[in-house]
Amino acid sequence: MTTLRKRKTYRKAVLQSLYGAVERNLTEVSGAALHDELRLTDEDLSAACVYLAGEGLITVDWTSHKTPATVSLTHEGIRFMEEEEESDAPTQGD
Secondary structure (H helix, E strand, C coil): CCCHHHHHHHHHHHHHHHHHHHHCCCCCEEHHHHHHHHCCCHHHHHHHHHHHHHCCCEEEEECCCCCEEEEEECHHHHHHHHHHHHHHCCCCCC
């Protein structure tokens, strides 16, 4: 069984990968590309995508095998990642 910490790490990795794609003007990423880039099992990638889609941060088109075919950030997902980026940035004077 995957621990909570690992599940959160997988979710963050999916979001970061998709945000990177948006920065490269890609509107969606194939599930196979995410799988290869992140080196997650089908089960872990699917679980992360189900959770993030449920939170409204991504949209997913699913294969008949219940794995992601294509994944993209929603507007809310982009805003979430921008807020994360801003909160991670050092403030002036640091």
